[in-house]
Amino acid sequence: MKPTFTYATLADLPQIVAIYNQTIASRMVTADLTPVSVEQRRAWFDAFTPEKRPIWKIEFNHQIAGWVSLESFYGRPAYQHTVEISLYIDQKYRHHGLGQQTLSFVKSQLKSRQIETIVAFVFGHNAPSLGLFKKNGFEVWGHLPAVAELDGQRRDLDILGRRYS
Secondary structure: OOOEEEEOOHHHHHHHHHHHHHOOOOOOOOOOOOOOOHHHHHHHHHOOEOOOEOEEEEEEOOEEEEEEEEEEOOOOHHHOOEEEEEEEEOHHHOOOOHHHHHHHHHHHHOHHHOOOEEEEEEEOOOHHHHHHHHHOOOEEEEEEEEEEEEOOEEEEEEEEEEEOO
16 A cells, blocks of 8 residues: 655644654654654644645554654745755664655655755664665765764764755
């Protein structure tokens, strides 16, 4: 069975936040150290628009299995054709190929949104995410050594990118 992708609505925000919060304890995915609330993520969610900067829920077997977003990069007009991607899969649905299928879906949506470049910020110790993005033609465009501190341990951040035009 293949996943479906639909625009996330405000009613989906609690599940989006819950999936995000699942990743915090692993210290591999996000720089947040404690769970975030739906209210804390409301303004972030409201900034997305289906036409230019979408957030999609990933549904599998009629359940929200994850979400993916394309967010404005750096907030300046010269970067209007560049987005930052965020991709989160519910722990119950990991290792089922949803990440790969999601990146393929996102690629199919870029032209209509005039997106030419995607960047992803991935911790250097997050081997699964680094592997997924590199498998899909992303390259390391930047390496920020020891910029994050997670439970007393310094961690690197890699900036991966891919041009689609």
